[in-house]
Structure formats: C-alpha cells, structure tokens
Amino acid sequence: MSTLVSGGLMVDVNLPLTQLHMVQAARRYYLDDASKVQIAEELGISRFKVARLLEAARDSGVVRIEIVDPGAVKDQLSQDLRERYGLRHALVVDVEALAGGEKLAELGRAAASLMQRIAQPTDVIGLPWSRMVAQTVPFFEGLPPVPIVQLSGALDLPAHEASPVDVVRDAARLTGGEPRVFYAPLVATDAEAARVIRAQTAVAGTLDEARHCSLALVGIGGWSEGESTLYDLATEDERDELERLEVVGEIAGSLFNTDGEPVESGLSARLVSMSPRDLRLITEVVAVSHGAARAEALRAGIKGGYVTSAVVDTELARALLGAPADASASSTGR
Structure with missing residues (x-):
C-alpha cells in the first residue's frame, strides 16, 4: 500500500482522487483545525x-461527530425514579464528567428549568437556605413575578456565601416578584431564645406568609458529618439524641426519621424555620440534590411527604433506584 503523511496521519494514496481529497480535507479541518481556505490552497481546489x-x-x-452533553437529562433514569417514588416530576442530570462547581451549576440550571415549567402566576414560592438552592436561583429568570418567601433563618456562613435573605432577594430581582424576608439566625443559642426570635413581628409575619406557599425549592441534608450544615452545628449531646431518634435527614430545618416522620428534639427546639407540618402542606416541593450519601435522606423526605419532585445527579438516582421497592412515595395524598 502506498501512503503519504497528511497532518501527521497516514493516507492511502490508492484511493480515488476525490475520496483522497475528502479524507485529507476532513483530517486537516477536524483534527488540525485548519481553515477551509488553507485546505483549498494545500489541495489546489476551491474552498x-x-x-x-x-x-x-x-x-x-468518513467523519463521525459525537456530541457529549455533560448536563444531559437521563430520560430512562428520570422515568424510573418518577415511577418508583410516585414523584410528580423527576430529572436525572448527567454531571459525572464535570468538576465540583460546574456540577452544582448544571444541577441548578436543570432545577430552575423545572421550576420555570411548573410555576404559575398565582404561586407563592418558598426558598430556605441551602447551597443547592443558592446555586439554582441565578437561573430563575423567566419565572413569573410572584412573591418569594424566606423559609428559614440564616447560618453563620463564609463571607463569599449568600444568606437566605440574599437568595430570596436575588430570586425576586430576577423574576420581578416581591421578596418576603426576615433577619434571624437559623440556630438560636437555646430553645427560649428561638421562641423569642420566632415571636418577633418580622419573623412571625414572614413565617406566617410561608404557610401560603404553593411551590418551594429545597435542598436535602443527609444526617452525617459534611452532609448537613445543621449536623455540623449540633452539639454532641444533640447528635446522640438524634441518632437515638433515627434521624436521617433535614429539609429547610425540618428533621425527620427513616419513615419520614418529623422529629422533635433539643436541636429542633433551637431552630428558626418553617415547621415540618407547614412544609408538608406546600403543594409542590422540588428537591435538588446530588451524591449517593444523600439517598437515604431524600428517600425518607419523599416518603414523609416533604418532597413531590426531584432534580438529582446520576449517582444519587442510581442509589435511590437500588433501594428496596417498598421504600416509595409518601402516603400523605398530596
């Protein structure tokens, strides 16, 4: 076989001239990033x-183009998740090829897209503090201009992280809606301090408005170190108590056990947030989360009636689908 080198690659010169030119042009254009004008000059033909x-x-x-979309929605996994857990909506997003920050942004983009699809002009939207909620809000443009209500107090965060007040105001600015916020910590020093804070006019008024929310976006906290900011803030005694009570996760400050039932404890008495009962009454609650470590928490959150729709990565979806079949949807009838 006679060959020549073109762009560092071997070409069979016994091919018909037109086919030879086709292979040479394709290699120069797709592999060497040569322009059509350059290729035309090299081959002595027109561009x-x-x-x-x-x-x-x-x-x-001769040329096969494969487009890899790292944020592509996995339709079959989404359908399986929706059917398995009785979810209204489920989006499984392939972000495995992305780095940490890009992964969270892509999940946020997908969650915002779902919110845009389901939000109605008559809705009242609730947002608690959550890193995944903060990642989603920048993509809120296009949602209807409805009230945006803060569902939980603030944590002591690094300076670069947004507080729940920032998140709610950013969401309102992007949608043209009205923000309803309050200034208070999520975790008070003790139960009496939390009671006093919850009784303050601004806090009580906003949490009362939260009861009128019809749509909410929430994150999921798994009950282990590094999986929940609340876990990291709890005292050793509180963690021991919650372990005895079989707590597996938290959503917007609501702690729940493996059956999805709300848990009253020393820590929950210190929280300034929407109550578990009121959270369960919201018509549509979209959870956005990632990582297999949060599977048990999300599963219990769905079972307990806190979550009606979910946006997750493939890792979390596979962990949920690998669970026993009886760990399914909520019996709350929402």
Whole structure:
C-alpha cells in the first residue's frame, strides 16, 4: 500500500482522487483545525469544493461527530425514579464528567428549568437556605413575578456565601416578584431564645406568609458529618439524641426519621424555620440534590411527604433506584 503523511496521519494514496481529497480535507479541518481556505490552497481546489468534501465526509461516515452533553437529562433514569417514588416530576442530570462547581451549576440550571415549567402566576414560592438552592436561583429568570418567601433563618456562613435573605432577594430581582424576608439566625443559642426570635413581628409575619406557599425549592441534608450544615452545628449531646431518634435527614430545618416522620428534639427546639407540618402542606416541593450519601435522606423526605419532585445527579438516582421497592412515595395524598 502506498501512503503519504497528511497532518501527521497516514493516507492511502490508492484511493480515488476525490475520496483522497475528502479524507485529507476532513483530517486537516477536524483534527488540525485548519481553515477551509488553507485546505483549498494545500489541495489546489476551491474552498467551495472543500465545503462539499467535508459535507460528503459526514454523509458517508468518513467523519463521525459525537456530541457529549455533560448536563444531559437521563430520560430512562428520570422515568424510573418518577415511577418508583410516585414523584410528580423527576430529572436525572448527567454531571459525572464535570468538576465540583460546574456540577452544582448544571444541577441548578436543570432545577430552575423545572421550576420555570411548573410555576404559575398565582404561586407563592418558598426558598430556605441551602447551597443547592443558592446555586439554582441565578437561573430563575423567566419565572413569573410572584412573591418569594424566606423559609428559614440564616447560618453563620463564609463571607463569599449568600444568606437566605440574599437568595430570596436575588430570586425576586430576577423574576420581578416581591421578596418576603426576615433577619434571624437559623440556630438560636437555646430553645427560649428561638421562641423569642420566632415571636418577633418580622419573623412571625414572614413565617406566617410561608404557610401560603404553593411551590418551594429545597435542598436535602443527609444526617452525617459534611452532609448537613445543621449536623455540623449540633452539639454532641444533640447528635446522640438524634441518632437515638433515627434521624436521617433535614429539609429547610425540618428533621425527620427513616419513615419520614418529623422529629422533635433539643436541636429542633433551637431552630428558626418553617415547621415540618407547614412544609408538608406546600403543594409542590422540588428537591435538588446530588451524591449517593444523600439517598437515604431524600428517600425518607419523599416518603414523609416533604418532597413531590426531584432534580438529582446520576449517582444519587442510581442509589435511590437500588433501594428496596417498598421504600416509595409518601402516603400523605398530596
């Protein structure tokens, strides 16, 4: 076989001239990033002929183009998750190829897209503090201009992280809605301090408005170190108590056990947030989360009636689908 080198690659010169030009043009264009004008000069043909050769290369299968979308929705996994857990909506997003920050942003983009699909002009939207909620809000543009209500107090966060007040105001600015916020910590020093804070006019008024929310976006906290900010803030005695009570997760400050039932404890008495009962009454609650470590928490959150729809990565979806079949949807009838 006679060969020549083109762009560092071997080409069979026994091919018909047109096919030889097609292969050479394709290699120079797709592998060497050469322009059509450059290729035309090298082959002694017009750039219009180069364009036709490149089109023929694609049509004949000489060039095969594969587009990898790292944020693509996995339709079958989404359907399986929706059916398995009785969810109204489920989106499983493939972010495995992305780095940490890009992964969270892509999940946030998908969650915002779902919110845009289901939000109605008559809704009242609730947002608690959550890192995943903060990742989602920048993509809220396009939602209807409805009231946006803060569902939980603030944590002591690094300076670069948004507080729940920031998140709610950013969401309102992007949608044109009205923000309803309050300034208070999520975790008070003790139960009496939490009671006093919850009784303050601004706090009580906003949490009362939260009872009128019809749509909410929440994150999921798994009850273990690094999986929940609340866990990290709890005292050793509180963690021991919650372990005895079989707490597996928290959503917007609501602690719940493996059956999804709310848990009253020393820590929950210190929280300034929407009550578990009121959270369960919201018509549509979209949870956005990632990582297999949060599977038990999300499963219990769905079972307990806190979550009606979910946006998750493939890792979390596979962990949920690998669970026993009886760990399914809530019996709350929402």
